Amino acid sequence: MLRLADTSIRMYxxxxxxxxxxxxxxxxxxxxxxxxxxxxxxxxxxxLRFASGEEVEFDEVAFTEETEAEYELDTMVHxxxxxxxxxxxxxxxxxxxxxxxxxLSFTGCETEPLQCFEAIVPLVRRSTAYGHW
Numbered sequence: 278m279l280r281l282a283d284t285s286i287r288m289y290x291x292x293x294x295x296x297x298x299x300x301x302x303x304x305x306x307x308x309x310x311x312x313x314x315x316x317x318x319x320x321x322x323x324x325l326r327f328a329s330g331e332e333v334e335f336d337e338v339a340f341t342e343e344t345e346a347e348y349e350l351d352t353m354v355h356x357x358x359x360x361x362x363x364x365x366x367x368x369x370x371x372x373x374x375x376x377x378x379x380x381l382s383f384t385g386c387e388t389e390p391l392q393c394f395e396a397i398v399p400l401v402r403r404s405t406a407y408g409h410w
Contacts, residue, residue, distance in 0.1 A: 284398040288368045296365045304357035311348040319380040323359045326374040335361035368402045
């Protein structure tokens, strides 16, 4: 029911030496009716698993309250972003397995099953220059 329009994750070296993983996309919500997503989305979490098996959980996962596009073609579109941090000696362009777990509840029941969206995603290295403004 939920998926992402773009799954490219950008990697930036932070001042503390760790690597910031940033995903900026659009959350596509498949539905036959329009509704306020925040009223029914009970939980959402994102994880990234590298080829080495190491897994990173994104610390910040959020979406826009208002839709970015009108409800058409049985789809609502919300802005979406997720940010995580990893320890990496070198950063290079590669791929990883992305997983978004979420729980939608239209009945108010907290026992509704967890659903997921999974994809192999590109990790794109970006450079950061500090203090060169």
